Amino acid sequence: MKNTVRVERAIMDITQQQLAEAIGVSRNTINSIESGRYIPSTVLALKISKYFGKPTDSIFQLDEND
16 A cells, blocks of 8 residues: 655654654554555544545555555
8 A cells, every 4th residue: 555644744844743643643653654564544544634634545545466
């Protein structure tokens, strides 16, 4: 699964820590999502999307291997 979380953070000029605190996870979780090592749960993906004010499928996209 690909995602644009890092890009969305850059647009809003926020750190991984700020995003993590806003949605109730650790900074390491955000780092793992951004690097593709962790696929977020549906609830977490929805929280991230809501925070950025964008549809979930504009932030998270299936990879051709998914």
